[in-house]
Amino acid sequence: MHVRRPATLASLAAELGVSRTTVSNAYNRPDQLSPELRRRVLETARRLGYPGPDPVARSLRTRKAGAVGLLLTENLSYAFRDPAALGFLEGLALACEGAGQGLHLVPINPEREDVAAVHRAGVDGFVVYSVPDDDPHLAAVLSRPVPTVVADQPIVEGVDRVGIDDRAAITALAQRLTTLGHRRVGVICMRLARDRNDGFASVERQQAAHFHVQRARLSGVADALGAAGVEWARVPVVERFDHSTASGESAAAQLLDSDPQLTALVCTSDILALGAMNEARRRGLRVPQDLSITGFDGIPEAERHGLTTVRQPVLEKGRAAGKLLLASVDPTRPREVTLDTEILSGATAAPPRTAEERWFGP
Amino acid sequence: MHVRRPATLASLAAELGVSRTTVSNAYNRPDQLSPELRRRVLETARRLGYPGPDPVARSLRTRKAGAVGLLLTENLSYAFRDPAALGFLEGLALACEGAGQGLHLVPINPEREDVAAVHRAGVDGFVVYSVPDDDPHLAAVLSRPVPTVVADQPIVEGVDRVGIDDRAAITALAQRLTTLGHRRVGVICMRLARDRNDGFASVERQQAAHFHVQRARLSGVADALGAAGVEWARVPVVERFDHSTASGESAAAQLLDSDPQLTALVCTSDILALGAMNEARRRGLRVPQDLSITGFDGIPEAERHGLTTVRQPVLEKGRAAGKLLLASVDPTRPREVTLDTEILSGATAAPPRTAEERWFGP
DNA sequence: TGTCCTGACCGTAACGGTTCAGAACCACTT
DNA sequence: AAGTGGTTCTGAACCGTTACGGTCAGGACA
Structure with a gap:
């Protein structure tokens, strides 16, 4: 007994003494042949261990991969x-x-x-x-x-x-902050290009960003702050290559270290925002009394933590x-x-403390 | 200008006046032809908009789909x-x-x-x-x-x-319960067959289960309880078709309704166990003082809730x-x-309350 | 000068199907 | 007897590629 090559449509046809077309039809167009012959074909297929038409060959002919x-x-x-x-x-x-x-x-x-x-x-x-x-x-x-x-x-x-309309969505969110009175705002965003840059992102880098979504979200924030009279070039934007809460934590730390006067952090994702909340807690800053934080995405985890964010229908x-x-x-x-997107109001955005409050408590 | 059929390896070869083999080699075996010719081939390909060898045809010939x-x-x-x-x-x-x-x-x-x-x-x-x-x-x-x-x-x-060794793993877990003194134990498991049966599962159904994992886990629990002198046929096993916390909740409710004396619930998944914990809380039962609950899988959510469970390396x-x-x-x-698996001790398993404690508090 | 080797290229035969235009046959009508 | 229509099956072309076994020219070698 030799090693039998696996059965093909042709070998099956030969065995049955019918054309390949007929065997093919037995599988694909049952109405094209008599029930009796079809039964014979399928039975012989079973006997020879023929697994049915080869998907790749079929794809080649039909030009459909499925x-x-x-x-x-x-x-x-x-x-x-x-x-x-x-x-x-x-x-x-x-x-x-x-x-x-x-x-x-x-x-x-x-x-x-x-x-x-x-x-x-x-x-x-x-x-x-x-x-x-x-x-x-x-x-x-x-x-x-x-x-x-x-x-x-x-x-x-x-x-x-x-x-989605990333720009408009985050503009609306950031406007909430400016309406609440925030003027000293820091921003945390995801990677802007393929090269790693864990640190501040210049306006040039922002505008040259290879990730359209991040670019759009940053300019959305810029729109809102600009409308409130805040000069964007002075707004600190920190970028992180890896998308993780750890990144959010270190980015928040970097922002708060460089400017302890910040009253709000706008993050371009919920993951980053959740990290920022961790860092705030570590520093003993109450959210939102001492620091407002916003996210983006509306992931379940964010909802559980009452994050103020934009929900997008992923x-x-x-x-x-x-x-x-x-x-x-x-x-x-x-x-x-x-x-469409929707703002989730959450509980992490509130009016900033005044200078007095900062020193003497509310 | 007619609708040009997309370029193929053959048409490219014709255009260049070389054989198809050579064009193929230009893509797959650069060492088989001179750099100069290869350059010409690739350049002509670009000019004609030839996207490179068709993956399906290649798969057919090489018998590899990748x-x-x-x-x-x-x-x-x-x-x-x-x-x-x-x-x-x-x-x-x-x-x-x-x-x-x-x-x-x-x-x-x-x-x-x-x-x-x-x-x-x-x-x-x-x-x-x-x-x-x-x-x-x-x-x-x-x-x-x-x-x-x-x-x-x-x-x-x-x-x-x-x-993994489902049976041994859950036996070890269940043994912890019997060692703690539990004898009145209820079990919640996932679907046992393709037909929906949201309710008690007879021993016959358990043994005929089409899901090997569930069968193994149930018999593992049976082993542990049997070793402690508990007759398995009397242990209530509730089955749920859908795998969700809601299922865990309703299953726990069903068990506790049918036998309020139960001191522990063994669940064959963490999801079900988390649902059971919800139900316990709803009934004002403290876990683990009033009711012990165990899971299976070791998902992050379970770890966060301190569930006593088996961790498997998914x-x-x-x-x-x-x-x-x-x-x-x-x-x-x-x-x-x-x-290998590992028991996560967690905090949802404790000795059962005695009858006195049940009535008069600890 | 003849032999062998090497690099560069080619022709043919699959790979395993699907498709479409007919052929063969039969029953039925006119 | 010839035509009609329907069912069942066939033959050949085609899908785009790569494997395999060559050929051929030119240089190295003895």
């Missing part, structure tokens, strides 16, 4: 730790599931700029989530002749997009990205989806 | 809500990433028993996580001629597996599953990996 690729800059595992990313992923998975499409997570090694994985992925389209404008993987995705949807960022000419965003991609054959689909 | 399939019973989105599943997913993603393999999430519609998605997935192997023994999707995976690794359950003859389990699958060409690999 899967959507997801591109993330970070380690895949990052996505599983960040609640906002996780919500997005869940929404996207939901949309794919509903359409019977697989979700192919593209493996990115952030160390090596290895774009090959993007070219190797057998998918019908890509969703790109939160990568910098100049990411080489993004370029690789765009070079492939498949539809693409970008979530949040970056903004690429002619590419479908789903996101799950809905993922779902919208999936739907948009899967509808890409439809010329009447929207080319851009902007979802 | 991706690992993941099969979950539940909605994909379930995996993003259950911390244990999430940890597993993260570990698996890490392993794939390290090997440059994609992770293909197979879309399962739990309503319809549609196995097609399994057949459509272009992957080099499957990881199956937590599905019932008789799941049709599992059968579909096994019918495909690719390596497969099962995580936790089910146990399939001849299929590689990674898991991330490591995912990673191990990935490594095992990716090593499946190596005949010397282990065929089964059993990871």
